[in-house]
Amino acid sequence: MKDVQTLTQEEAAAELAQLAIDLSAANRAYHQNDAPEISDADYDALKRRNAEIEAQFPELKRTDSPTDKVGAEPASGFQKITHSVPMLSLGNAFDDGDVTEFDRSIRKYLGFGDEDPLAYTAEPKIDGLSLSLRYENGQLIHAATRGDGTTGENVTSNARTIADIPAHIPNAPDLLEIRGEVYMSHADFEALNTRQSETGDKTFANPRNAAAGSLRQLDARITESRPLCFFAYAWGSLSAPLGETQSGAIQQLKNFGFQINELTKTCNGPVEMIEHYRDIETKRATLGYDIDGVVYKVDDLALQARLGFRSTTPRWAIAHKFPAELAWTRLETIDIQVGRTGALSPVARLQPVTVGGVIVSNATLHNEDYIAGLGGDGSKIRGGKDIREGDWVQVYRAGDVIPKVADVDLTKRPKTAMPYVFPTVCHECGSDAIRDDGDAIRRCTGGLICPAQAIEKLKHFVSRAAFDIEGLGAKQVEQFLEDGWIKEPADIFELRARFGAGLQQLKNREGWGEKSAENLFDAIDERRTIEFHRFLFGLGIRHLGEAAAKDLARNFADWETLADTADRAALEPATTDASKDAAAQSPAWATFLEIDGIGRALTQSLVAALAQDHERAVIDRLVAHLTILPPEDQASDSPVAGKTVVFTGTLEKMTRAEAKARAEALGAKVSGSVSAKTDLLVAGPGAGSKAKKATDLGIETIDEDGWIALIDGL
DNA sequence: GTGCCTCGAGTTCA
DNA sequence: CTCGAGGCAC
Numbered sequence: 145m146k147d148v149q150t151l152t153q154e155e156a157a158a159e160l161a162q163l164a165i166d167l168s169a170a171n172r173a174y175h176q177n178d179a180p181e182i183s184d185a186d187y188d189a190l191k192r193r194n195a196e197i198e199a200q201f202p203e204l205k206r207t208d209s210p211t212d213k214v215g216a217e218p219a220s221g222f223q224k225i226t227h228s229v230p231m232l233s234l235g236n237a238f239d240d241g242d243v244t245e246f247d248r249s250i251r252k253y254l255g256f257g258d259e260d261p262l263a264y265t266a267e268p269k270i271d272g273l274s275l276s277l278r279y280e281n282g283q284l285i286h287a288a289t290r291g292d293g294t295t296g297e298n299v300t301s302n303a304r305t306i307a308d309i310p311a312h313i314p315n316a317p318d319l320l321e322i323r324g325e326v327y328m329s330h331a332d333f334e335a336l337n338t339r340q341s342e343t344g345d346k347t348f349a350n351p352r353n354a355a356a357g358s359l360r361q362l363d364a365r366i367t368e369s370r371p372l373c374f375f376a377y378a379w380g381s382l383s384a385p386l387g388e389t390q391s392g393a394i395q396q397l398k399n400f401g402f403q404i405n406e407l408t409k410t411c412n413g414p415v416e417m418i419e420h421y422r423d424i425e426t427k428r429a430t431l432g433y434d435i436d437g438v439v440y441k442v443d444d445l446a447l448q449a450r451l452g453f454r455s456t457t458p459r460w461a462i463a464h465k466f467p468a469e470l471a472w473t474r475l476e477t478i479d480i481q482v483g484r485t486g487a488l489s490p491v492a493r494l495q496p497v498t499v500g501g502v503i504v505s506n507a508t509l510h511n512e513d514y515i516a517g518l519g520g521d522g523s524k525i526r527g528g529k530d531i532r533e534g535d536w537v538q539v540y541r542a543g544d545v546i547p548k549v550a551d552v553d554l555t556k557r558p559k560t561a562m563p564y565v566f567p568t569v570c571h572e573c574g575s576d577a578i579r580d581d582g583d584a585i586r587r588c589t590g591g592l593i594c595p596a597q598a599i600e601k602l603k604h605f606v607s608r609a610a611f612d613i614e615g616l617g618a619k620q621v622e623q624f625l626e627d628g629w630i631k632e633p634a635d636i637f638e639l640r641a642r643f644g645a646g647l648q649q650l651k652n653r654e655g656w657g658e659k660s661a662e663n664l665f666d667a668i669d670e671r672r673t674i675e676f677h678r679f680l681f682g683l684g685i686r687h688l689g690e691a692a693a694k695d696l697a698r699n700f701a702d703w704e705t706l707a708d709t710a711d712r713a714a715l716e717p718a719t720t721d722a723s724k725d726a727a728a729q730s731p732a733w734a735t736f737l738e739i740d741g742i743g744r745a746l747t748q749s750l751v752a753a754l755a756q757d758h759e760r761a762v763i764d765r766l767v768a769h770l771t772i773l774p775p776e777d778q779a780s781d782s783p784v785a786g787k788t789v790v791f792t793g794t795l796e797k798m799t800r801a802e803a804k805a806r807a808e809a810l811g812a813k814v815s816g817s818v819s820a821k822t823d824l825l826v827a828g829p830g831a832g833s834k835a836k837k838a839t840d841l842g843i844e845t846i847d848e849d850g851w852i853a854l855i856d857g858l
Numbered sequence: 859g860t861g862c863c864t865c866g867a868g869t870t871c872a
Numbered sequence: 873c874t875c876g877a878g879g880c881a882c
């Protein structure tokens with residue numbers, strides 16, 4: 145390493161840039177993954193080097209300088225904890241048919257016949273909030289809420305006050321992460337509310353809210369005074385397996401000293417599962433705590449591992465929900481909201497009504513057809529009747545969350561009620577609102593001209609899966625936009641420069657002090673270094689969601705390469721042929737289409753967005769403020785890391801979905817078609833044109849057994 | 859062309 | 873959470 149004194153300005157700048165990336169990666173590994181990748185001494189050396197260079201070249205000090213971040217605490221509330229294994233939600237079943245279908249689809253995925261035995265566990269789904277407990281050498285180290293599934297809040301001191309949560313576990317494996325549900329019993333809930341009203345404090349609407357409110361107290365003494373309970377039912381990282389089956393593992397949790405739900409039962413197939421569901425349903429009122437359904441899980445843990453996960457839910461589990469509570473109320477008016485992509489969505493403004501313990505005053509009406517009572521969707525409205533302002537409507541909370549209008553009572557329709565006329569002009573900007581052929585949604589054509597679209601796009605930019613800037617949520621964005629401080633993403637990164645010196649304007653605003661402004665600027669600076677996929681998702685391009693952003697990030701070295709490819713694609717004739725092979729005549733297009741999961745609609749949308757001068761300028765201005773981190777190599781030591789793999793023909797020992805998920809977990813790119821860039825073809829029996837093409841191109845081809853041998857033990 | 863399976867974009871309330 | 877539709881396998 146060169147002496148700082150002898151560095152040229154250019155070298156110093158380059159090294160600072162690299163240090164920013166290295167330190168940021170090390171920070172993330174240390175704080176969020178609890179898995180330091182470099183030693184403390186090395187980390188300190190990097191930091192020292194950074195400080196030395198900055199001292200020598202103060203003018204080069206970056207606004208996202210790692211030196212400034214040291215010891216930076218979150219602005220308020222709880223610290224964040226990144227789950228070592230994500231805490232996912234479950235898929236839902238609403239009737240017996242869905243349960244049978246769940247079993248069928250698992251059998252299909254695993255290649256099981258109808259007669260092969262397949263056991264499931266069935267247990268009540270507690271209506272509380274999930275919590276992850278980490279034990280190291282038997283000691284409780286931390287407790288984290290679910291949060292967004294990836295990152296939760298550190299509520300350790302509160303969790304320690306819960307009697308059902310042991311502070312230490314004798315004979316526990318070195319690492320033990322226990323997951324379960326924090327809840328409050330009916331009796332305790334009633335008593336708490338009585339106490340609350342006696343002392344003049346606010347009462348809680350239901351046990352779930354009471355449990356959530358109690359666990360998220362900043363003062364653990366308050367949590368201690370609240371009667372919280374905990375059922376353990378799952379786990380995260382482990383240094384040793386808990387057993388071979390779900391049911392066995394749960395017994396093990398009991399041995400460790402946790403409460404487990406006594407109504408957990410092992411069932412052979414959907415008939416027994418539904419039987420147990422009915423049994424629990426009849427006991428529901430006498431349980432003494434709230435449940436909202438029954439959870440089924442594949443019992444064999446080896447099969448669970450094979451089934452793996454979809455993007456947000458495990459394939460091996462499902463929640464069979466109890467029927468939702470219904471309520472009748474008056475629909476006062478129908479309003480139209482304009483979304484980020486210009487979608488006009490009708491919302492019912494209701495006379496407030498209690499549904500399942502909460503007061504509902506708005507409900508979604510989905511789209512034009514739903515109101516009109518036409519076709520597919522509309523058929524759900526009894527008799528196919530239209531919905532009108534002034535109607536008496538039935539409301540329920542889908543999945544106990546989203547209020548929906550389920551039915552209309554025509555006998556109570558006011559004589560004056562007129563059919564609702566869906567607008568064809570955006571009321572926000574006056575642009576035409578067009579509905580494409582075969583599309584269910586009418587969209588405003590105003591683009592960024594439309595204030596509603598502009599604001600929604602900015603909200604999307606700061607949202608959790610995108611830039612996730614602490615202290616800059618939807619509310620603040622709206623405020624800042626109104627004040628004219630920000631119009632586009634790049635403005636956010638210029639806030640400190642423009643207002644940092646005086647701070648007067650921000651300080652004068654209610655709720656903003658010098659400290660909170662400083663915290664906000666720090667939080668913004670932290671995001672000047674951003675992961676590639678978050679950046680892509682944040683752009684808010686139609687069809688480019690979280691999953692597609694990750695697919696793209698994995699397949700392009702950096703933003704410049706991607707943008708350049710899109711620019712070239714804009715000059716090529718877009719193929720109208722749906723087949724991917726035909727697209728090969730347009731090489732830049734093909735670069736996108738060859739990526740598994742990226743299709744024409746997304747490519748078209750992306751290329752068009754980047755070719756649009758105004759939109760492109762907005763993006764370029766943003767990029768100038770950022771250090772975009774290349775995608776992490778997930779498993780650089782696996783033999784397929786970084787390789788492009790294509791599967792073809794029939795796979796006999798696993799399904800395609802399984803094979804793809806497995807390959808990607810090992811750092812491979814999975815493509816749908818063979819090209820010169822393909823590194824490996826896995827061909828099962830019946831492989832046709834792809835295998836021939838691979839041979840012609842001289843690409844290594846192996847069979848399924850060869851593939852399994854290759855990834856064996858990884 | 860058809861039928862899965864997933865994803866994206868919309869939605870509420872505390 | 874739900875719906876519609878994109879993407880892919882058959």
